[in-house]
Structure formats: C-alpha cells, structure tokens
Amino acid sequence: MKLLLNYWSKVGILTVLIFSVISCAKNPANQLARELYPKFSHLSAPEHNFEQLWHLFDRHYALFELKDIDWDSVYQAYRPLVTPKTSENELVGYFEQMLNPLKDGHVRLTQADTNIVQLERRVCQFARQFRGRLGEFQQNTFDVLSQNGFAAMVHEIPIPGYQELGFEHLYSYTQSASLGYLRIVDCRDELRNYDQILTELSNAKGLIIDLRYNLGGEVGKEMASRFLQKSKVYGYKKVKKLDGFSAPIPLQAKVAGQSYQKPIVILMNDATFSAAEEFVLVLVKEPHVQIIGSHSGGYFSDAFTYRLPNGIVAALSHEQYLDLDDQLLEDKGIQPHIQLENAIEDLKVNRDPVLEKAIEVLQAEL
Numbered sequence: 001m002k003l004l005l006n007y008w009s010k011v012g013i014l015t016v017l018i019f020s021v022i023s024c025a026k027n028p029a030n031q032l033a034r035e036l037y038p039k040f041s042h043l044s045a046p047e048h049n050f051e052q053l054w055h056l057f058d059r060h061y062a063l064f065e066l067k068d069i070d071w072d073s074v075y076q077a078y079r080p081l082v083t084p085k086t087s088e089n090e091l092v093g094y095f096e097q098m099l100n101p102l103k104d105g106h107v108r109l110t111q112a113d114t115n116i117v118q119l120e121r122r123v124c125q126f127a128r129q130f131r132g133r134l135g136e137f138q139q140n141t142f143d144v145l146s147q148n149g150f151a152a153m154v155h156e157i158p159i160p161g162y163q164e165l166g167f168e169h170l171y172s173y174t175q176s177a178s179l180g181y182l183r184i185v186d187c188r189d190e191l192r193n194y195d196q197i198l199t200e201l202s203n204a205k206g207l208i209i210d211l212r213y214n215l216g217g218e219v220g221k222e223m224a225s226r227f228l229q230k231s232k233v234y235g236y237k238k239v240k241k242l243d244g245f246s247a248p249i250p251l252q253a254k255v256a257g258q259s260y261q262k263p264i265v266i267l268m269n270d271a272t273f274s275a276a277e278e279f280v281l282v283l284v285k286e287p288h289v290q291i292i293g294s295h296s297g298g299y300f301s302d303a304f305t306y307r308l309p310n311g312i313v314a315a316l317s318h319e320q321y322l323d324l325d326d327q328l329l330e331d332k333g334i335q336p337h338i339q340l341e342n343a344i345e346d347l348k349v350n351r352d353p354v355l356e357k358a359i360e361v362l363q364a365e366l
Contacts, residue, residue: 006024028241029306032059037309044084046091049310054079056306060318062240063301063330067102074098077102078277088310092116097161105273105299108315116120116312122331124269126213129344134213135166137238141210142172144352148359149176155194159185167213179362187217187275195258200224206263206362212293212342216274224282225256227289229265234260234282234323235329237301248322253282263356263365266291268336281323291336292358298333306350323332 018088026245032055040051054075064071078094086094100120100320109116130137142153156168160186162168169191180201201207236248268280268291275295283289303319308314321329338361342355 015204028060029113029304032056032306039078042280045087045310046082046084046088049091049308050079050082050094051310052308053074053314054098056314057316059242060304061102061316062238062239062245063102063104066328066330069101090313091339104302104317105297106315106317107302108220108303108311108313110315111311122298124271125137126269126294126342129343130335133166133344133347138166138229140350141183141352142324143350144355145174145181146365147350147358150174150179150181151176151203156197157190162186171197173201174202175204178205178366179359180207181210182207183210184214184223186215186295187220187223187279189217189219191219191222191257194223197227198260200260205366206261206265207260208265208267208358208362210267210355211272211276211279212354213271214268214273214276214300215271216276218275220275220277220279221251221282222256224256224279225253225281227260227286228253228255229261229286229288231255233324234285236326238320238322240318240320241354245320247346251321261288263362265361267354267358268293268334269341269354270294270297270333273299277329279336281329282288284334285324290338291334292338292340292361293336293354294339294341295335296333297333300329314322
C-alpha cells in the first residue's frame with residue numbers, strides 16, 4: 001500500500017509510480033492508454049484530458065458504489081463545461097470538483113511528485129482534535145511511560161518532513177522491567193532496524209505497538225509478519241478491471257524476520273491508515289494480540305496511477321479489501337477489541353488512557 005497523504009501537513013508524496021505508455025504490454029495502465037489516446041486524440045487538449053480522466057475512473061475506480069457516486073451523472077454535469085477554450089487551471093478546477101465527493105485519501109492529482117490540488121478527505125477525528133499538538137501528544141505518551149517505570153526513550157531513523165507535525169523519528173522504543181513499547185510513525189521499508197529493535201525488546205514479557213497516527217507506507221504486512229504464529233490468509237482483495245472486478249485474491253502473510261510470540265497490544269485510531277491498517281489486519285485475529293483504541297482510518301486500496309496527456313498523474317483506489325468475513329473495509333476500517341479514545345483534555349492532566357489500558361491488559365496476562 002502506498003503512503004497515505006496527510007490531511008493538512010506539507011508532507012509531500014514520497015513515492016508516485018508513473019506508468020509509462022511504452023512499457024510492458026501487460027500493464028493495465030498501458031492497455032488503457034493504448035485505447036484512450038487514439039480514441040480521443042482528435043479532440044482539443046482540454047477535452048482530451050477530460051475524457052481520459054473520466055474514463056480512467058470509470059474503468060478502474062473500485063468504490064463508486066460505496067461512495068454512492070453516479071459517475072455517469074458526473075460526466076453529464078461536467079463534460080459540457082469543457083471546450084477547446086478551457087484553460088488548464090479551469091480544467092484542474094473541474095477535476096477537483098469531480099473528485100472531491102469521493103473523499104478518498106488514495107485519489108491524487110500530481111505533477112513532478114507534488115499535489116496540484118488538495119483534494120478533500122474524510123474527517124479524521126484524532127487529527128482534527130490534536131491538530132497542531134501532535135508533538136505534545138507524543139511527548140505526553142512518553143511521559144506516561146516514564147511514570148509507569150519505562151526507561152528513557154530510544155529513537156531511531158530521523159524522518160524529514162514529519163518534524164513539523166511533531167514526529168522526529170521513525171521508531172521510538174523503550175522497556176520497563178516486564179514490558180516493551182514501540183512507536184512506529186510510518187510503515188516504510190526500514191526492516192533491518194525494525195528487526196534490531198525487536199531483538200532488543202525480545203526479553204519483554206509483553207509488547208505495546210503504537211500505531212496511533214501512522215499514515216501508511218509500503219511494508220505493513222511484512223512488519224506484522226514478525227508477530228505471526230504461522231503463515232496464513234488474512235483477507236481478500238478484488239481488483240477493478242475494464243470488465244468488472246477480479247475474483248477475490250487471497251491476502252497471504254508469511255512468518256518472517258525477528259519473531260515475537262508473547263502477548264501484544266496494538267494501539268490504533270482513525271489516523272491509522274493504509275499499510276498501518278494492513279499491519280493490524282494481519283494480526284487482528286491472532287490469539288496473542290489485542291487491539292485497543294478506535295476504528296482505523298479505512299484507507300486500504302493500493303493506488304493505480306496513470307499519466308494524462310497534459311502530464312498530470314492521476315492516482316485512484318482500484319481495489320476492494322475484504323476481511324475474512326467478506327466485509328468491505330474501505331471507509332469502515334478495522335474495529336478494535338477494546339474501544340477507547342484519547343481526548344485533548346488528557347494533555348492537561350498528563351494522561352494517556354489508551355496506553356494506560358494497554359499496560360493494564362498486558363500486566364494482567366503476566
């Protein structure tokens with residue numbers, strides 16, 4: 001899963017995979033380009049780009065039914081507005097109006113790996129409540145750990161771009177006499193350091209993994225595999241294709257890396273996104289794992305990307321992720337085992353009720 005963009009930060013797109021129209025013939029983006037470029041090449045540039053974008057979403061966007069969007073009606077509303085005289089800024093404005101109702105964090109319009117518009121997202125309650133105070137929230141968590149007998153925090157791997165949000169490092173971890181704690185800000189591919197940290201925490205009789213405010217990344221499944229008791233299928237996905245959806249594809253996770261099989265509590269909330277949600281999905285039914293917090297963000301699909309004739313790269317959600325009960329997870333997210341939320345008032349009294357509950361749960365199992 002690709003990194004999900006922050007709601008209101010200046011964190012740029014870290015990775016955008018641009019599908020070239022001259023590469024592998026099996027690439028679905030190439031197949032679409034071979035059909036659409038000749039089909040609309042007789043039109044003016046604004047009209048050509050509009051048709052390409054609309055048909056791209058018509059063929060590959062997987063969530064219209066969930067979003068209750070009639071895409072044909074969108075075409076009827078906006079196509080008459082696009083003429084040979086439509087400026088590039090006007091065209092991008094129409095695209096923004098068309099795509100905003102989706103409120104989908106994996107829908108993007110970029111040039112040179114930079115957003116050209118800030119599309120609307122679903123409201124994230126945690127991000128809204130702690131906006132501008134995320135660094136204070138994290139420090140409060142570290143202070144609560146100290147009050148409960150944990151050693152000084154160790155930090156690894158600086159993450160430029162996140163500092164203005166209040167997050168200085170990718171990993172922060174510590175131990176008490178019996179428990180370990182690991183904060184993961186982003187599920188990026190730094191697995192060597194990750195395994196080294198788990199080795200250091202291996203003597204802990206229980207482990208807290210904090211994914212509250214984790215925007216996603218690339219290796220959520222791989223990170224979760226360290227806690228699996230055996231390889232397994234943990235869900236399914238269906239891919240939107242030109243002729244409908246694929247058959248359900250099993251999502252498989254294999255035991256790998258530095259293993260940890262003792263009791264685990266994962267902390268999450270509605271700012272736990274994308275690859276971080278896949279981390280949780282892999283482990284949610286494991287007998288030694290409990291999830292505490294609020295539901296996850298509900299952004300699961302990988303991003304299908306496509307270059308329009310004017311150079312804009314459009315990204316969209318082209319998959320439906322299902323849990324083992326065949327329930328669609330997009331928008332809904334994963335439900336915790338124990339429902340509990342942080343409040344901004346916690347900062348005034350130096351409390352972190354979600355973390356404190358995790359400590360209580362693990363200590364009861366020792």
